[in-house]
Structure formats: C-alpha cells, structure tokens
Amino acid sequence: MPTSSSALGLPSSSGSLDPDDWRAVRAEGHRMLDDILNYLEDIRERPVWQPAPDAVRERFRAPLPAEGSDLQDVHQSFMQDILPYAVGNAHPGFMGWVHGGGNVVGMLAEMLAAGLNANLGGRDHMPIEVEKQVLRWVIELFGFPKDASGLFLTGSSMANLIGVLIARTSALGDEVRRRGVARLSSGLVAYTSARAHGCIAQGMDLAGLGRDHLRAIPVDAKGRMNLASLAAAVAIDRAAGLTPFLVVGTAGTVDTGAIDDLHAIARLARRERMHFHVDGAFGAMAMLSPALAGRLRGIEFADSIAFDFHKWLQVPYDAGFIVVRDRELHLRTFATHEGTYLSRGDRGMSAGSPWPCDFGPDLSRGFRALKTWFTIKVHGAQRLGEMIAHTCELAQQLAQRIGESPELELLAPVSLNIVCFRFVGRYGAECKSEILDRLNRDLVVALQESGVVAPSSTVLDGRFAIRIALFNHRTTMQEIDALLGATLALGRSLSASSSAAETAGSTP
Ligand SMILES: *Cc1c(COP(=O)(O)O)cnc(C)c1O
Numbered sequence: 210m211p212t213s214s215s216a217l218g219l220p221s222s223s224g225s226l227d228p229d230d231w232r233a234v235r236a237e238g239h240r241m242l243d244d245i246l247n248y249l250e251d252i253r254e255r256p257v258w259q260p261a262p263d264a265v266r267e268r269f270r271a272p273l274p275a276e277g278s279d280l281q282d283v284h285q286s287f288m289q290d291i292l293p294y295a296v297g298n299a300h301p302g303f304m305g306w307v308h309g310g311g312n313v314v315g316m317l318a319e320m321l322a323a324g325l326n327a328n329l330g331g332r333d334h335m336p337i338e339v340e341k342q343v344l345r346w347v348i349e350l351f352g353f354p355k356d357a358s359g360l361f362l363t364g365s366s367m368a369n370l371i372g373v374l375i376a377r378t379s380a381l382g383d384e385v386r387r388r389g390v391a392r393l394s395s396g397l398v399a400y401t402s403a404r405a406h407g408c409i410a411q412g413m414d415l416a417g418l419g420r421d422h423l424r425a426i427p428v429d430a431k432g433r434m435n436l437a438s439l440a441a442a443v444a445i446d447r448a449a450g451l452t453p454f455l456v457v458g459t460a461g462t463v464d465t466g467a468i469d470d471l472h473a474i475a476r477l478a479r480r481e482r483m484h485f486h487v488d489g490a491f492g493a494m495a496m497l498s499p500a501l502a503g504r505l506r507g508i509e510f511a512d513s514i515a516f517d518f519h520k521w522l523q524v525p526y527d528a529g530f531i532v533v534r535d536r537e538l539h540l541r542t543f544a545t546h547e548g549t550y551l552s553r554g555d556r557g558m559s560a561g562s563p564w565p566c567d568f569g570p571d572l573s574r575g576f577r578a579l580k581t582w583f584t585i586k587v588h589g590a591q592r593l594g595e596m597i598a599h600t601c602e603l604a605q606q607l608a609q610r611i612g613e614s615p616e617l618e619l620l621a622p623v624s625l626n627i628v629c630f631r632f633v634g635r636y637g638a639e640c641k642s643e644i645l646d647r648l649n650r651d652l653v654v655a656l657q658e659s660g661v662v663a664p665s666s667t668v669l670d671g672r673f674a675i676r677i678a679l680f681n682h683r684t685t686m687q688e689i690d691a692l693l694g695a696t697l698a699l700g701r702s703l704s705a706s707s708s709a710a711e712t713a714g715s716t717p
Contacts, residue, residue, distance in 0.1 A: 256660025305665030318583035364529035368515030376484035427523025432467030461492020466625035472507025497594035633699035
C-alpha cells in the first residue's frame with residue numbers, strides 16, 4: 210500500500226484532481242492546443258476517413274484503469290488512436306449525411322466553457338444571459354414575437370420531440386402530464402411530409418401518441434409536401450372522428466434539401482386549428498442568407514421551430530435549439546413545482562425564475578450557448594449567411610457538371626446544397642435498376658474508402674442515389690473536382706470488373 214494513503218486508502222494530502230505541477234500541465238495543454246490547430250490547418254493533407262485498424266480498436270478494450278497515467282501519454286493515445294480515425298466531417302472532402310464542419314472559434318469557446326464548467330439548468334448567473342442573448346437573436350432572425358421562449362438542446366431530434374410535446378399540451382392541456390395520454394389522447398393525429406426526418410415519427414412514439422398516428426403526406430416533383438393531399442388527409446381524419454392536432458413542415462429535407470411551402474401550411478394549420486411546427490434542422494439557418502431567406506417564407510408563422518447550430522452554422526457538436534411562439538404553452542409543457550431543492554427566490558443565486566430547466570426535460574445543462582455566441586459574434590451574421598449561400602452555389606455547379614457528363618445522371622432537382630445523382634457509365638440511364646443500384650452502392654463505399662471524398666447515399670423513387678450534402682464551410686471547387694474525378698474513375702473500373710465477372714459467369 211502506498212505510504213501516501215490514509216487508513217481509508219485515500220490520498221493523505223488532498224482529494225483534489227488539480228495538478229501538483231501547474232507549469233507542466235500548462236505546457237502540455239499548449240501542445241494539445243497546437244496539435245488540434247495543426248490538425249485543422251493541415252486537414253487537406255489527410256484522408257477524409259479511414260477505418261480504424263483492429264489493433265487500434267483492441268486498445269479500447271482495456272479494463273478500468275486503477276492507476277492514473279501521464280496526461281502526455283493519454284494525449285499521445287488521442288493523437289495516434291483517435292484523431293486519425295474520426296468520421297472526418299471537419300475535412301472539406303466530407304460530403305455525406307448532414308454534418309457541420311465545426312469551426313476554430315467555436316472550438317476555442319468550447320474549451321473556455323469546459324473550464325468554467327457552468328451548469329445552465331438554472332440559478333442566477335451570466336452564462337444563462339448568454340443563452341438568452343442567443344434566443345433573442347433567434348427571435349430576431351425568424352421574426353418571432355419578442356416574448357417567445359426557447360433553449361439549447363442536443364439536436365433537432367430532441368427539439369422536434371419537444372415540438373410534438375408542446376403541440377400535445379396545446380391539444381390536451383397540461384392535464385395530460387398528470388393523467389397520461391391513455392386517458393386523454395385517443396384520436397390525436399399529426400401530419401408531415403413523406404420525406405420528413407425519422408425523428409418526427411420518433412417524437413410521436415416518445416410522446417405516447419404512436420407512430421401510426423403520424424400521416425406521411427406524399428410529396429410533389431420538387432420533394433415538397435403536397436398541400437392538396439394534406440388537406441384531404443385532414444378532412445378524412447375529421448370525418449372519421451379523429452382530431453388533427455399537429456402539422457410538421459420541413460425546411461430542408463434530409464435527402465434532397467426540399468423546403469415545404471411553409472406559408473401555405475401555416476394558413477392550413479390556422480384554419481384547422483393545428484399546431485404548426487417546423488423541422489428546420491439545417492435549412493432554417495438559410496434565414497441568414499438574404500439570397501435564400503425568401504424560400505422560407507411563412508416560417509415566421511410557425512408555432513415552434515426546431516433547428517441545429519451544429520449543421521450549416523458550423524458550431525461544434527452539439528448545439529440544437531427550439532424556439533416557441535407561446536411561452537406560456539412551453540412552460541406548461543415542462544415546468545414542475547416539485548422538488549424543494551429547486552426552490553426559487555427573488556434575490557441571491559436562486560433568482561431568475563423561470564429557469565431553462567422549466568422549458569425542457571434536462572436539469573443539468575452544459576454551456577452550448579458559449580460556442581454559438583462566439584461563432585456568431587466573431588464571424589458575424591453576414592459572413593455566416595454568405596458561407597451558407599456558397600455551399601448552395603457549389604451544389605449548383607456540381608449539378609451542372611453532372612448534367613454535362615453522359616456517364617452521370619442527376620436524380621433530384623437541387624434546391625439548396627444537396628445533390629443526388631448516380632453513375633450510369635456506359636450502361637446509360639435506361640439500364641436495369643438493380644445493376645445500377647448495385648454499382649452505385651459499391652461506388653459509394655469505394656469513394657469513402659478512397660479517402661478522397663466521403664459521400665453518403667439515399668434512395669429516391671426506388672433508385673439508389675449517391676448523395677452529396679455540402680455542409681462544410683471548407684469545401685471548394687477543388688473538392689467538387691476531386692469528387693467528379695474519383696466518381697468517374699472508380700465507377701468505370703467497378704463497371705469494367707462487374708461486366709468482366711458477368712462475361713466470365715456466362716462462359717460455360
Ligand atoms: C439532422 C436532421 C434532424 C436530426 O437532427 P439531429 O441534430 O441530428 O438530432 C432532423 N431533421 C432534419 C431535416 C435533419 O437534417
């Protein structure tokens with residue numbers, strides 16, 4: 210037993226986790242900062258993604274360490290075993306899914322926030338004022354009433370769930386929180402586009418209302434919710450004695466970036482007395498671009514909007530947000546007056562009620578507001594809007610290049626920054642779907658494994674599509690060229706080897 214331990218086995222000196230040698234920690238901290246800044250500065254020299262070798266994964270199956278290690282050694286493990294095998298969304302060649310690239314300013318702010326270690330569940334302190342400042346900017350951006358409420362959450366999955374819960378309160382009153390949905394909710398139905406994100410159905414599920422009570426409304430040729438079908442579905446449900454209570458419009462569908470006609474949905478929702486929620490996970494940030502904001506016309510009439518700062522706005526993960534028109538309704542959905550340990554006062558640290566914990570399910574909450582506040586303050590709204598518009602310009606240029614190539618086929622109109630296409634090569638677009646589906650599925654994996662670019666995929670009208678989502682502020686025409694070059698080269702070689710295999714297979 211070490212001599213420095215007491216009879217209880219505790220260190221005799223102090224229980225503090227602070228370093229004995231601040232100078233050494235400071236020096237190592239500066240090296241850590243340099244390493245991560247170097248990573249970002251030189252990121253173009255790295256592959257976008259590479260799979261982690263088994264030997265590296267194996268090192269993460271070690272038992273709980275009883276003894277500590279040097280900070281320096283753990284930092285080296287990070288550099289060797291973690292950093293090279295990240296998904297690569299900071300890299301300009303990352304074009305898959307809907308991932309933000311992060312930004313240096315936000316990263317530095319996150320470090321400050323971690324040092325401060327603020328808990329934004331409640332109490333009277335300045336970090337909460339920072340969150341309220343961001344809320345006021347959001348209110349200004351969307352043209353919401355000055356007393357609208359809102360808060361940071363992990364992401365839009367959670368923010369959309371909260372939208373569903375607020376709509377549920379609007380339909381059933383806050384009594385539902387006490388008595389449960391079983392007694393009150395029979396017959397509530399919600400509507401969203403067939404292209405809506407899966408978290409809307411999940412929200413219905415978690416709210417106890419059931420996925421079967423979410424109607425998936427067909428979309429038009431541009432991928433927008435068909436308003437005539439929506440009106441018809443509401444009428445059919447009313448005739449069947451059900452209660453339409455919520456319509457969710459999408460501002461930027463995840464597969465093609467289509468924006469529903471929010472203004473028309475707002476009118477229909479008002480006429481039918483339904484809560485109008487917008488899933489603007491990434492698309493809502495297009496409000497920052499004067500060139501794009503007009504596409505979101507009608508968002509100002511929403512009852513609630515869910516969106517992310519961590520996607521198009523490049524705030525480091527995670528930073529989701531919800532803004533709610535009716536602050537009282539929002540409070541009635543979450544506030545409780547239980548728990549004497551959370552009692553409020555007019556003065557002292559328990560002032561400032563209502564607290565953020567009264568507007569959502571989290572009690573302990575991190576300081577997500579700080580990295581967002583820094584990102585917006587340092588870059589300014591105008592530059593952020595231009596950055597967003599630039600990704601849309603790149604998407605238009607990519608679509609144009611696809612149109613010019615006989616070996617490539619565009620599979621959906623490009624409304625924002627998402628381009629869906631496929632390689633058809635010498636087969637041509639008339640080729641049997643299964644052959645092209647298989648070829649393009651292999652091609653997406655080959656592109657990802659090449660380390661040059663990282664697209665994702667989707668299925669549109671039964672056709673497998675290579676999906677390019679341009680969310681990264683670092684992406685330029687250079688990466689678009691690399692994508693096209695690699696797609697043609699790998700596509701040709703895959704189709705050559707598959708037709709060689711076909712020929713070999715057909716020889717007796
Ligand atoms: C990303 C996304 C979501 C989910 O948001 P998270 O932040 O990943 O939880 C919901 N809807 C749309 C349209 C999205 O793009």
